[in-house]
Amino acid sequence: xxxxxxxxxPNGTVVVAxxxxxxxxxxxxxxxxxxxxxxxxxRALTRLRNLGMRAVYLRGNAxxxxxxxITAVLHHPDGLIWRTTPxxxxxxxxxxxxxxxxxxxxxxx
Numbered sequence: 680x681x682x683x684x685x686x687x688x689p690n691g692t693v694v695v696a697x698x699x700x701x702x703x704x705x706x707x708x709x710x711x712x713x714x715x716x717x718x719x720x721x722r723a724l725t726r727l728r729n730l731g732m733r734a735v736y737l738r739g740n741a742x743x744x745x746x747x748x749i750t751a752v753l754h755h756p757d758g759l760i761w762r763t764t765p766x767x768x769x770x771x772x773x774x775x776x777x778x779x780x781x782x783x784x785x786x787x788x
Contacts, residue, residue, distance in 0.1 A: 684743030685720055692716060694752055695723040695737060696744035698764050701781075709763070711781065714748055716758035726759060730782060751775045 683697035694716050701709040717723035720737060727735045744752070752760055752775075760775040 682742040683737050684740040685723075685737065686743050686749060688749075692718055693720055693723060694744045694749050695720055696742060696748060697727075697735065697737065698742060699732065699735065701763070711761045712748075712764045713761045713778070714744060714752040714759070714775075716752045716755075730778060 683695065685693050685695045687693050694714060697713045697715075698710050699713055701711050713727065715723040715726055717726060724735055724737060752758055755775070755777065757777055759778045761778055761781050762773045762775050
């Protein structure tokens, strides 16, 4: 089950954060944290589904985006970024990457 959450911003838009299995590896232990900035939650999930992540759902608000994550996604021109999710819960020193780099790494089926 994926963890995720959202945060509504003062201007009415939302930032959705989801922990998903990495599409780049077949290993179920590796995961990525994806952040999406959109007009509402439904549009955020639609943006991910249009990229090929068909089984993406947001149930609850167990893991909302942190203020640092919100700042990162708001400053990215695409409004759609990712990085690996740490196993021990410690914030990694890894930079946020555009979603295109994750999709290019995934194996061709």
